[in-house]
Amino acid sequence: MDIFQAYWSHGELVANGIILLHLLGSLLTGVLLGYERSYQGRAAGMRTYGLVCMASTALTVIVAYPHLWYGGAAAGWSGSADPTRVIQGIVTGLGFLGAGVIMRESHSIRGLSTASSIWTTAAIGVTIGIGFYVAALAATALTIVAMVGLRRLEPILPHRTVTHLTVVFTRDKAPPAESIQVLARERGFEVVDWGYHLMNGAGQIEYKLALKTSGSPDTSRMVTELSATDGVMELHMTPSRI
Template identity: 40%
Template sequence: MLTDMQVIVRLLLAVVLSGLIGLERQFHKRTAGLRTHILVSLGSCLIMLTSLYVFDIYSSKVPLDPTRIAAGVITGIGFLGAGTIIRDREGIRGLTTAASLWAVAGIGMAVGCGFYVGAVFTSVLVLVVLFFLRYIENIVFDEQKKAK
């Protein structure tokens, strides 16, 4: 059984990690920014904590599978992510934001079940993708435009 302090630390870590990713999205004026990313991760973390809590209480009485709740979270985040995707004359926008929401849901779930290394390293990788690969894409695509 987790202590109250462990629960609080996990929830705060989910806020910090997803907040960094949300800041990048907010900075680039995307549809889902700081608050949305934090709320998705925080909710996912709480769902995992609740799943672990219920498993601890009832596993000796009823056969439970705590991973079933996690699967439901991933499905639900898919619907939320779909709301950030916009198709217009210029093409499709919002795919990266939808993917980042899915990623912070996973980060929140990892923190919730105590998989800190996975959560922190994934957060770093997501930030690398969002910050640095944007510049590489711009350089490559600018060169391609100039070549035409």
């Protein structure tokens, strides 16, 4: 029973409390940094930045308390028994697993939040293995709050959305590129980039525009107007979000 009580000793609880403060501060810091990316309509947002920052803190701060690892049992170990080597292997292996769940679909990148949550789960597992149970439970709760709460909070906060528009016209009926840009601006979009492709074999002209707007835009009106334009062969309008 003494070994189990050692995991809940006064020194262990104090260290867990300090680790918890580190985790909370790093999560808030990551969320603030991620909001800037989320506001700009980038793929990695508040959840990704918050979880990565918190996981990095968890893997770093536990190294400050080697005398409390495994309920203090590690205090008398020789230098050859070093759990940090195992932690390095876990972090390296998780990099490959996280990369496997990140997918690019058209102009959107998906899976970043899943990858960061997997990495955070590994950090929580390491914290449990070391014996900091209170900090691990707190990190689990913070992760759930970040994954569920921030998902609902991000659309409410002021943000920008990048939308990619592709329109293919028959060559003889293609309007000037400037007219497409004017139509986008009249519908509240800012044209941040554009290009065109003349497909000689098919006798078609393809216009590609990157549009930015505040909030979540209503693209239905613009799609309706463009699809009714004479000469339109294809039309694609996709948001570039998580």
